[in-house]
Amino acid sequence: MTPFAIFGIENSGLNLAVNLVLLFLVVLWIALIYWTFADARRRIEDPMLVGCATAASLFPLVGTLVYMIVRPPEYLDDVRERELEMQAAEARLAQLGYHLCPHCDFEVEKDFLRCPNCMRKLKDPCRSCGKPLDPLWKVCPYCETEVESTAAAPRRARRRRVEDVAEPTQ
Ligand SMILES: [Zn+2]
Ligand SMILES: [Zn+2]
Structure with missing residues (x-):
């Protein structure tokens, strides 16, 4: 199954180690895809762009790295909260x-x-x-x-x- 199977029984320890590393990389890759999707949903309003970001993260590591460079710096919740605060401040000033x-x-x-x-x-x-x-x-x-x-x-x-x-x- 693995390229190391050819070395026979004495290399089964190495075999197992390679399999574990591969498994770890696959798990890490899936986790990064999910993380990119979740992070994009909190920062980007357009579902199309969220889809693009998630699709980009399918390229192991590089996709997620590129996404982290170009993603919007603020969470949508923070942007909305700031707008509300500014409206409230304006209303307070008018009242004063x-x-x-x-x-x-x-x-x-x-x-x-x-x-x-x-x-x-x-x-x-x-x-x-x-x-x-x-x-x-x-x-x-x-x-x-x-x-x-x-x-x-x-x-x-x-x-x-x-x-x-x-x-x-x-
Ligand atoms: Zn004036
Ligand atoms: Zn008068």
């Missing part, structure tokens, strides 16, 4: 009254009329009591003076930084 200028992301106070950094208008003062008015308000909540609609103030949505950078100065 932490506001950002919609034009330049500079930190501003809730009642600023103008952004101190980019000098753009943030709010109009009430023409009766002078308190800063949100552009969405139709009436001043402090003195009940009606707000004259100044060309239907556009709704300010928080834009992404990329657009902020690309936006031309007015």
